[in-house]
Amino acid sequence: MDRNAPIGVFDSGVGGMTVAREIMRQMPEEKIVYFGDTARVPYGSKSKNTILKYSRQIVRFLMTKNVKAIVIACNTASAFALEEISKEIDIPIIGVIKPGAKVAADATHNGKIGVIGTEGTIRSGLYTKILKQFDENLEIIGKACPLFCPLVEEGMWHDSVTDEIARRYLEQLKKEEVDTLILGCTHYPLIRSTIRNIMGEGIQLVNPAYETAVSLRRILEWKDLTTEEHGNVKSQQYDFYVSDDPEKFQQFANSILPFEINKPQQINIEEF
């Protein structure tokens, strides 16, 4: 295994860029190959079998780029595909669910943890299953928030409509007095302040993007897979691939990164 090879990161679209951004921050020397499945986005409302099929195609594509590890930077795909795919490949692969769950289990004082995510992520029950493995006495309240992604993608990060929808989605979690809330979809950190305002200062918000980058770093160190190359130029260090028109993706990526990315390349993911 080439320790100077890139890390593969994929998501249904742009959301996983919040995870890629954390990896860039925490491991600035590492190369990244990012794939966003913009032709088939979103994943959150689709079935397990479909998401598993899509994830396998993407993993096969990333393998052609000789990645040394893969991060599933999408909660829905982590919930539906990580377990199966990790049996099928021989490089490290991690999802975003376990790292966030671990931190939440450690952080809670009253044992009541809220999880918000897409329909698929919540329906999978995987956050609950993993949290219970850390501590079976935890009480977990999951809530699907299907409109958050379209609102974030429309740029309505600070908007009265987003506030109103968030109030409805979060009402039950407030009532149940969770003291820790997992932002179980990669889009949600972008409306963190709205969620914070509604849930109040006393609640601990867990951002799995951050925790996933921490986990990844530990795994790469453990397996002697951290890069030995230094002083790479940012714009040449990151390659982006998408399944639909690259322009929209590029705009979004540039809006959340502190540098301009190279133009993403469009590929036909159905061929993999």
Add this chain to the structure above:
Amino acid sequence: MDRNAPIGVFDSGVGGMTVAREIMRQMPEEKIVYFGDTARVPYGSKSKNTILKYSRQIVRFLMTKNVKAIVIACNTASAFALEEISKEIDIPIIGVIKPGAKVAADATHNGKIGVIGTEGTIRSGLYTKILKQFDENLEIIGKACPLFCPLVEEGMWHDSVTDEIARRYLEQLKKEEVDTLILGCTHYPLIRSTIRNIMGEGIQLVNPAYETAVSLRRILEWKDLTTEEHGNVKSQQYDFYVSDDPEKFQQFANSILPFEINKPQQINIEEF
């Protein structure tokens, strides 16, 4: 050509069922094969090339069912794929844009027509192009309404949030004093009353689903392709295919039809 063959109807997902429903109403003896691309929905935010590729796959699938005509029951796919595909096949194929545009051009008194639809439909400019062919003096104001589809799919047909979003989207069209408004996405007839409340009683709302069924009937009659079979049993007359889990589709279809549909069959559309 077998005049008793079914009519093929397709959409990115469930929305096209509003078109299928009109065909069922106006031509109750005809058989229908419906395909909803639920694994890749939505189409509205994706590029022309991607939608053209998906539409070609679906047309190839419908051809295996020996359909006698095809209806593209999706505004985005009609905008991006109808022209090309109609050159590639030798059975009648119609979209939802021209029939709605024709009625709108006839209906307007002040020559100002509003068009609401997905990003893709509005960006394509096809409604404007076709309306101008009917009368080049028409003034057309297009407005993309990207949140309408997710709101409709969440069942928020009568909801203060949908009202608020609709007010924002429709504000400019009111200000410009359009007297005719085309509901240029198959989901929009389901929030017709919200749109009606905001636009006022004086505005003519054009539902392309209805007009498309009228056009289809004329074409089938003209080409002697209307069925000669009578007295079919509804539940056996309609076949539904989807690319993702059939259950959600079935629920939606049953909620808008006056009878229970057969369980849709899931197929792998990427193989076509």
